[in-house]
Amino acid sequence: MTHPAAAVEEAEALALRAVAFLAARPEEFLRFVALAGTSVDAVRARIADPALMGAVLDHLLAREDLVRAFAAETGIDPEARRGGGARPPPPPPPPGAPG
Numbered sequence: 001m002t003h004p005a006a007a008v009e010e011a012e013a014l015a016l017r018a019v020a021f022l023a024a025r026p027e028e029f030l031r032f033v034a035l036a037g038t039s040v041d042a043v044r045a046r047i048a049d050p051a052l053m054g055a056v057l058d059h060l061l062a063r064e065d066l067v068r069a070f071a072a073e074t075g076i077d078p079e080a081r082r083g084g085g086a087r088p089p090p091p092p093p094p095p096g097a098p099g
Contacts (some may be wrong), residue, residue, distance in 0.1 A: 012050075012053060013064075019056050021070050021073060032059045033059050036055050059094070
């Protein structure tokens with residue numbers, strides 16, 4: 001089981017990689033800035049803000065093409081996002097249980 005502080009650090013690192021990924025694609029980065037109703041300067045100033053990090057990840061996850069490109073660039077399994085990322089699936093029901 002991942003320690004909560006380690007999970008937060010891992011999520012922050014992933015979000016920063018997502019910001020860098022978008023920033024390397026000026027057209028997509030400016031699209032994010034416009035959709036977020038902010039400015040490039042505000043993004044720079046708030047780079048460590050959890051709300052901004054969440055918005056960047058939401059933007060990325062909203063488009064399958066971006067998810068696939070980000071996954072390919074970072075070596076992350078794009079299917080890991082399904083079912084809550086690294087969390088294991090729930091255990092199967094016991095034999096004979098309804099379900």
